[in-house]
Amino acid sequence: MSSRPSSLPQPDLETVFLTDGGLETSLLFIEGIDLPCFASFPLLRHESGRQVLKRYFEPYLQTASRHGVGFILDTATWRANPDWGRKLGYTSEDLAQVNRQAVAFARELGRSFALEGRSLLIDGAIGPRGDGYRADYRMSAEEAERYHTGQIDALRDAGADMVTAFTINYAEEAIGIARAAAKAAIPVVISFTVETDGKLASGESLQSAIEQSDRETGGIPAYYMINCAHPTHIESMLSAGGSWVQRIRGLRANASSKSHAQLDEAEELDSGDPTELARQYRDLRNMLPRLSVLGGCCGTDHRHIEAICEACLPQA
Template sequence: MSKLESLLSRRGALLADGAFGTNLFDMGLVSGDAPELWNTDEPEKIKALHRSFVQAGADIILTNTFGCNRHRLKLHAAEERVNELNSLGVQLAREVCEETDREILIAGSIGPTGELFQPLGALSYQEGVEAFREQIEGLRDGGADILWAETMSAVEEMKAVAEAASEFDLPLVITASFDTAGKTMMGLAPANLGELQNQFACTPAAIGSNCGVGASDLLAAILEITDAYPDAIVVAKANCGIPQIQGDEVVYTGTPELMAKYAHMAMDVGARIIGGCCGTSPSHLAAMRRALDDHKPGPRPTLETMISEIGPLVSPPNKKADAARAESEAAGVGRRRGRRRS
């Protein structure tokens, strides 16, 4: 049994941490700079953010390594520092965890490569696997407890990270961002994420959703996943309310009270690992901690209940487009069958 499975079996549900990028901007990170370089340039600030989430009650903290693969780092002339920056990202988190007697798991954050896979782009599948393998080696060397692939969109990329992870004795979590009319940018529906598990080189310990748009949209995705796969360990890591552009800034509207409601609903809809993404501060996370600790199971919420309690969907499903796509695919099947018969 992995550390993740063991902690889940003892606690029932776990609280993951809050936002990294948006909080680092408040700490002085400049747009366009690589947050991962702060692992060496501003290590005390990285530790301070980890510490604030631990003090808020997080059971899982993600490392400052989201864009720490060779393809993203080459934009900052740091592609030769993959192992160093990933390993150090874990070590900084470990130093904070050792300040407390409470058991806290360190999840090595793995984001997308930033490249399009063939045939849409230039990156081959094997190049993707190698980039993820290189990053995972650094996370392993630093002492990560979990591999945490997040904000994924393309099926090929998820398969590539799973193949790379299959070479390491660490549990893998995969979360996707369903931010485009209820699907990922590359067209994957929430329920289909569960179907992919049988196609991965290793079976994820948990699946789910993070980031995206509003908290209601994320809960709608979790509702679909848990409907289709009620026995799966599901992760819900929503943005803090709804993002709004105010001048040159993106501001997230969620209050601690709203994020507490979201945490209650996420548990009732079947999520067992709950956290916050963009805009989620330590004060939001502390409210979510109290919500998890005080939670009394309620009825499984409907989409209408979620919208009523949390707010409207920012990117509702495009049912007309889905119907048209299904009709087109059905017609294509008919035409192909006709050709086979002739």
């Protein structure tokens, strides 16, 4: 497959953008909202749920505004794919509708931020077919392309600026998603997750997964991210450097340094130390020269993002 330009709406890939933190952990542990299958998209189906999502996202948009940086606003659709939707009683038509609704909701939510003249990107969030913490259901790249096409097309049709596949733990699913996005003519970002040893749950190294994904797609992903892992889990694998490191632009780390297995069993939220996490982000920026998309994942909230801004960005 030939190389395809990223076509991201922001021409300067060095421009700093913030994201939110750990949506699902915040809703579950802080708001006390039950999330069957860890899915937040059902909240979009009723007004009270949309108000919960609005209250969650607004502090992050305010932080980006104070610091004078752009914002990547994710849709609440990480679980809105066929297998997870089926477990929750959603048909393929239901899922297409909720993915479109999620984009419209995000666009309206970010309207005032965009009117300030700030850069706002509506990002269609895609999750793995299986469990993000275990590579126990693996597809070929061709299967992954077919599987994810419906959600990607729905997000594109609704007007998303880009799509990001989060918590991906083996290369073939990343490759299939990238190819589906290319066919849909929408920019795509791939975000891998790693275990405490810095490797994907499949046993692949992050370097291998990125290089294979680029090689077999002709470099389709606009850039790569790391999410749902603590900074201490990724430092050692970055120390040797290499051209593949230049492809990593985003980081959405967990607040906790616990393993995925420990987090899966946790009954209380481990929010770590926001100030310490921010310092670790600052240190990682020395190892990741193109790191400019800053956000959080499990256990983080707007306090962590504010601390990351104070540690990593010049004063507005």
